[in-house]
Amino acid sequence: MSSLLKGVNLYLIGMMGVGKTTIGRLLAKELGYGFVDTDNVIAQATGKSINELFTEEGEAGFRKLESDVLSQVCAFTKLTISTGGGIVLRRENWGYLHHGLIVWLDAPVELIYSRLAEDSTRPLLQDADPKGKLRSLLEQRIPLYSQADLHIIEREGETPEEVAKGILEAIPSVLKTQDSD
Numbered sequence: 001m002s003s004l005l006k007g008v009n010l011y012l013i014g015m016m017g018v019g020k021t022t023i024g025r026l027l028a029k030e031l032g033y034g035f036v037d038t039d040n041v042i043a044q045a046t047g048k049s050i051n052e053l054f055t056e057e058g059e060a061g062f063r064k065l066e067s068d069v070l071s072q073v074c075a076f077t078k079l080t081i082s083t084g085g086g087i088v089l090r091r092e093n094w095g096y097l098h099h100g101l102i103v104w105l106d107a108p109v110e111l112i113y114s115r116l117a118e119d120s121t122r123p124l125l126q127d128a129d130p131k132g133k134l135r136s137l138l139e140q141r142i143p144l145y146s147q148a149d150l151h152i153i154e155r156e157g158e159t160p161e162e163v164a165k166g167i168l169e170a171i172p173s174v175l176k177t178q179d180s181d
């Protein structure tokens with residue numbers, strides 16, 4: 001399986017709660033790749049939670065840190081990189097993402113909401129109408145997520161392992177060069 005991508009990095013993009021962090025870790029294991037989660041790197045580097053960074057630096061400050069991390073990790077190979085849902089917003093980030101294979105992990109808003117309803121670690125969902133916020137964020141971001149190489153739609157009840165398996169099975173269909181050895 002590790003020869004599938006020939007060392008090319010795999011980037012997971014998509015809305016918060018679709019499972020990028022959870023599934024990225026599984027994919028890295030299957031591929032024999034290293035695993036990086038951009039939010040975790042930011043939290044480790046700053047010693048602050050994502051909530052604290054949004055409060056203290058604002059979303060713009062957080063986005064700057066996110067771009068810095070992405071620019072650093074894309075210099076490496078053999079990585080599965082789980083991004084934060086808003087990484088698609090900055091145009092400069094696409095120059096980094098396109099160094100690898102980009103997978104848009106997608107799920108219905110109802111499913112995402114059911115996973116995050118009790119979760120207070122997503123500052124953008126600390127809103128009077130979190131479900132409405134998810135819908136409007138998704139609507140704004142669909143044209144951006146659509147630039148991914150691969151679009152994977154999760155079904156309700158699918159386990160992270162099943163989603164990861166579906167991604168691995170779909171990858172050969174989007175590889176630009178075929179393995180000739």
Ligand SMILES: Nc1ncnc2c1ncn2[C@@H]1O[C@H](COP(=O)(O)OP(=O)(O)O)[C@@H](O)[C@H]1O
Nearest residue numbers: 015016017018019020021022023115158159160
């Ligand atoms: N396929 C799945 N089925 C059920 N729960 C899931 C699934 N994928 C992720 N989760 C749960 O949903 C929440 C959000 O997952 P996470 O990996 O943090 O998503 P993201 O990084 O995209 O925000 C976590 O509690 C995680 O355990």
Ligand SMILES: O=C(O)C1=C[C@@H](OP(=O)(O)O)[C@@H](O)[C@H](O)C1
Nearest residue numbers: 015016017039084085086122123
């Ligand atoms: O969608 C977003 O703008 C965000 C998603 C979060 O990451 P996950 O997508 O891993 O939840 C985190 O980066 C931050 O709360 C902002």
Ligand SMILES: [Mg+2]
Nearest residue numbers: 020021039083
């Ligand atoms: Mg995450």
